[in-house]
Amino acid sequence: MPALLEIKKISKSYPLKSGVFGSSTVQILSDISFVLESGQILAVVGESGSGKSTLARQLVNLEQPEQGGIFLQGKSYAAIPDLQKRTRMIFQNPAASLNPRKRVFQQLQEPLRNLTDVSALKQSDVIYDCLQRVGLSKSQAQLYPHMLSGGQRQRVAIARAIIVNPQVIVADEAVSALDVSIQGQILNLILDLREDMGMSWLFISHDISVVKLIADTVLVLFAGRVMEFGPAKQVLETPLHPYTQKLMQSVPDQELSNPVLIDKELVSTDVGLISRDEAVLDSACVYLARCSIADKRCHEIIPPMINLGQRSVACLKA
Ligand SMILES: Nc1ncnc2c1ncn2[C@@H]1O[C@H](COP(=O)(O)OP(=O)(O)OP(=O)(O)O)[C@@H](O)[C@H]1O
Ligand SMILES: [Mg+2]
DSSP states (O other), X not given: OOOSEEEEEEEEEEXXXXXXXXXXXXXXXXXXXXXXXXXXXXXXXXXXXXXXHHHHHHHTTSSXXXXXXXXXXXXXXXXXXXXXXXXXXXXXXXXHHSOTTSOHHHHHHHHHHHHOOOOHHHHHHHHHHHHXXXXXXXXXXXXXXXXXXXXXXXXXXXXXXXXXXXSEEEEESTTTTSOHHHHHHHHHHHHHHHHHHOOEEEEEOSBHHXXXXXXXXXXXXXXXXXXXXXEHHHHHHSOOSHHHHHHHHXXXXXXXXXXXXXXXXXXXXXXXXXXXXXXXXXXXXXXXXXXXXXXXXXXXXXXXXXXXTTEEEOOTTO
């Protein structure tokens, strides 16, 4: 049986403003491959600018990769007419993704009307049932977004995503803007929904402590390339790639009450953000400039993903 979602060697670049030297492009994602199995929560980690949101946009078909392909149950995205219903996105800031002038009820009715054939007669039932699933009450359906707390608004955004019964939900930093205690509640909600409805999640976060709590599988991105991929426990506890090792070194066994942000860690160890110069090396490892174990071969080839059973790593020294 094909995997629920298979990403095969996708690449994405964006045009740079054209100048006197003509126009050029900047490579954001290179040769990304991985699978998301049914019912799994796959966390994508990587520092700011590593391409997480760009990857998310390809996965919900807001943009299309220029190379490679994405396959849902073996079928290419290009051949699936109702992708908007099958793959849904949740953003960091629910205030921005909800319409301030519409009541919760209408915000949920919209995707039902546009993307499903649920009859007008049944829509209310479906909406109230969905609100209950995300921990909101029937009476809250009549409220406007500004009348809700941040956590409640994110519950509405989650309801808008799940109400059409999607197969894949891409959550881009969906809990990052929330207070830590509210984060915990939303993470529990996501775990419950996965249990009850069986959909798969691609969960983007730069908070390793959140990833530890929620992920079955972890994908580590650096400068638009996959550094490491595999079962969460293995990747987080015995990281093989020097970049993943660096990320994990700074994460003691901690509780959710003390989030560990990747960016903060990298800034505090004075490594800074990825410069695109690092990313455009086309015949060497992208991690080279930061790597302390690189040797001659690392300067000469782009490390391929090496398969090690359930996990894989793009490092010649692993
Ligand atoms: N439309 C665009 N045109 C040109 N460059 C872009 C565009 N969108 C993103 N980029 C660039 O692509 C790179 C990756 O951006 P992306 O938003 O995917 O990173 P990210 O991992 O989501 O970062 P963050 O953690 O800050 O959200 C960045 O260097 C960004 O400036
Ligand atoms: Mg982003």
